[in-house]
Amino acid sequence: MKNLFLLFILAISILNATAKIYYVTPNGTGMGTSWTDAERDLQLAINKASSLGDSVWVKEGLYLPLRDKNGTLNPSNPRTKCFVIISYSKVFGGYLGIPGTEGMFYTRDPWSNPSVLSGDLLQNDFQQPDDSFSNDNCYNVIVNDVRNTPAGGFNALIDGFTISRSFGGSGMLNIGANLVIRDCLFTKNKSEYGGGMYNENANPTIIGCHFRENIGNGGGICSHQGKLKIYRSLFMDNNGLGLGGGILNKSGAVSQIENCWFYANMASLGGAIADNGFDGITQTTVVNCTVNEHILFDARAFYCSDQSVVKIMNCIVWGNGSTSGNNIFKAVSGASLSISYSDIQGGYTGTGNINSDPMFARNSDVHLKSNSPCIDKGETTGAPLIDFDGNNRVVKPDLGCFENGTIAGVRESNTEQFLVSPNPFIDQVFFEFKELNVDHVSVTIFNSQGKKIHTLNIKLERGIGELGHLNLANGVYIFEIEAGDKTYFRKMTAQ
Numbered sequence: 001m002k003n004l005f006l007l008f009i010l011a012i013s014i015l016n017a018t019a020k021i022y023y024v025t026p027n028g029t030g031m032g033t034s035w036t037d038a039e040r041d042l043q044l045a046i047n048k049a050s051s052l053g054d055s056v057w058v059k060e061g062l063y064l065p066l067r068d069k070n071g072t073l074n075p076s077n078p079r080t081k082c083f084v085i086i087s088y089s090k091v092f093g094g095y096l097g098i099p100g101t102e103g104m105f106y107t108r109d110p111w112s113n114p115s116v117l118s119g120d121l122l123q124n125d126f127q128q129p130d131d132s133f134s135n136d137n138c139y140n141v142i143v144n145d146v147r148n149t150p151a152g153g154f155n156a157l158i159d160g161f162t163i164s165r166s167f168g169g170s171g172m173l174n175i176g177a178n179l180v181i182r183d184c185l186f187t188k189n190k191s192e193y194g195g196g197m198y199n200e201n202a203n204p205t206i207i208g209c210h211f212r213e214n215i216g217n218g219g220g221i222c223s224h225q226g227k228l229k230i231y232r233s234l235f236m237d238n239n240g241l242g243l244g245g246g247i248l249n250k251s252g253a254v255s256q257i258e259n260c261w262f263y264a265n266m267a268s269l270g271g272a273i274a275d276n277g278f279d280g281i282t283q284t285t286v287v288n289c290t291v292n293e294h295i296l297f298d299a300r301a302f303y304c305s306d307q308s309v310v311k312i313m314n315c316i317v318w319g320n321g322s323t324s325g326n327n328i329f330k331a332v333s334g335a336s337l338s339i340s341y342s343d344i345q346g347g348y349t350g351t352g353n354i355n356s357d358p359m360f361a362r363n364s365d366v367h368l369k370s371n372s373p374c375i376d377k378g379e380t381t382g383a384p385l386i387d388f389d390g391n392n393r394v395v396k397p398d399l400g401c402f403e404n405g406t407i408a409g410v411r412e413s414n415t416e417q418f419l420v421s422p423n424p425f426i427d428q429v430f431f432e433f434k435e436l437n438v439d440h441v442s443v444t445i446f447n448s449q450g451k452k453i454h455t456l457n458i459k460l461e462r463g464i465g466e467l468g469h470l471n472l473a474n475g476v477y478i479f480e481i482e483a484g485d486k487t488y489f490r491k492m493t494a495q
């Protein structure tokens with residue numbers, strides 16, 4: 001076992017020794033070896049980075065596709081232009097691109113410094129109140145098709161981009177692809193099906209993404225066959241036309257939807273989620289999601305039909321324009337809809353369901369107040385270990401996407417600023433900070449009763465440090481981490 005581990009470390013070391021980073025900026029004129037020698041052509045950089053371990057780092061700014069999915073430069077129909085996330089490539093956006101920060105992963109913040117992939121080739125959409133300046137846009141901004149040459153989206157990663165303004169096709173089209181899509185914003189894409197994303201026999205994993213103001217049957221996402229996993233994501237102000245404001249599952253699609261927040265989407269049927277089993281029975285599991293402000297039309301939040309199988313657990317469905325559970329949910333034509341351990345306005349039959357005001361902080365902020373009846377009311381088996389914010393779920397899971405963390409009276413800090421891993425840990429903990437201007441941090445460890453156990457100083461190298469030999473008994477601890485003039489809290493489990 002030890003030899004295997006050493007071999008693994010050796011393999012990683014060799015990989016790291018040969019792994020390359022290609023740098024891309026909107027005005028680059030170089031070969032991509034550094035920020036000062038950055039490449040301008042994002043697709044060429046992605047093509048070069050398809051060796052295992054290679055990655056592309058992209059500065060904030062606007063990027064328009066130049067080729068079609070076959071790599072043809074300036075195709076006769078410019079609307080077929082798109083980006084392809086070539087199989088095995090890893091593409092990261094949101095960098096400031098400051099010379100000297102090469103290799104420093106955390107010098108990025110995709111939400112503050114967006115790297116925008118746009119289908120508005122002529123940059124004229126701003127002139128419109130209608131579609132007349134969008135009908136010259138790309139059909140799709142990204143196409144990942146494993147059947148294509150070169151193949152797209154197999155074991156690939158895209159992280160930290162804004163994907164917007166496709167027209168007549170989805171922002172991202174995945175065919176047979178199994179890529180990971182993390183911390184991306186899909187916005188203002190318009191298609192008949194799957195405004196933000198359309199999956200055809202694809203198995204994408206979506207983490208921490210936002211889908212806003214997209215239009216299509218399945219305003220945020222439409223999945224046709226394949227297995228969709230979606231975690232910690234926001235669906236807001238999407239328009240599902242006929243079916244599924246947030247998500248439409250159809251044609252045998254299998255979907256796992258966890259820790260997501262559906263807010264103010266609309267559709268004729270299923271403002272948040274619709275399942276249509278007409279040409280293949282869908283199976284959809286929705287766990288620890290919060291669904292509010294879906295006020296229009298029939299079946300205000302969930303619609304399922306034609307023998308689709310939909311399971312809902314640990315969810316909050318409240319404030320969707322009706323006080324009748326049977327108006328919020330609609331199951332027709334042999335569909336199976338089961339709801340358990342959920343807070344449903346108007347009530348719904350099922351184990352552990354309640355019908356009480358969940359006490360949101362506000363309608364537009366569905367964190368729970370400390371007197372919420374949803375705290376610790378969830379089922380543990382099958383529930384995620386963390387919540388929308390990445391915080392640990394405490395004691396028993398709360399209902400909805402946000403956990404009310406109150407052990408020892410401490411609320412965890414947003415984990416965007418730093419990583420502390422692994423969690424649970426055995427004897428060693430690694431710290432990775434975005435704040436590169438600190439060279440050390442002070443860590444104070446408290447037990448679950450709030451008693452101080454240790455205070456330790458950690459030296460950081462390029463934002464990374466470690467703690468070892470902690471000898472802590474199994475249980476939950478609070479780490480108070482002081483870095484420069486900031487203090488963070490993290491709940492950690494020793495095992």
Ligand SMILES: [Ca+2]
Pocket residue numbers: 120121122123124125133134135136137
């Ligand atoms: Ca346009």
Ligand SMILES: [Ca+2]
Pocket residue numbers: 375376393394395396397398403404
């Ligand atoms: Ca809890």
